[in-house]
Amino acid sequence: MVKINEETKVFHILEEFPESEPVVKKYFSYFYEHRLVDIALKRLTIKGAFTVLNTPEEEQKEFFKELKEAISNKASVNIP
Template sequence: MRLTIESKISEIFKEFPELEERYKPYLKYFYEERLDTILFKKLSLIGALKLLNVPEEEREKIIQDFYKIANKH
């Protein structure tokens, strides 16, 4: 399956478990509020970053990082 930045977070973390620790600081709110189990099945990575108001510059870095890892596989 070809994953993109629009893929659900749960699908991304299932395929690339190493990314969960890498992106955990950005998604901290979901973990703290125990929303990760539900929302990671519904939200895309880019959608979650926008929802959490991650600055655009940081979002771009995350997107580039994601595709660098995804394209290695």
């Protein structure tokens, strides 16, 4: 079972679950717009990326909710 939490690297989510890309792009658009995907998203955890962006806690919870919906067809995934 794959466990996704705030310590998971953003890159690993995209690698393991390509269907999560629209959700990742929505919440981490800054990195895409400034062409920092290779630098930032490969190195940062979800928590780290949210910290860099100063994302409110409520938005972070919404990210996990949307991510869970996007990859819900994978039965072996655990998202808080």
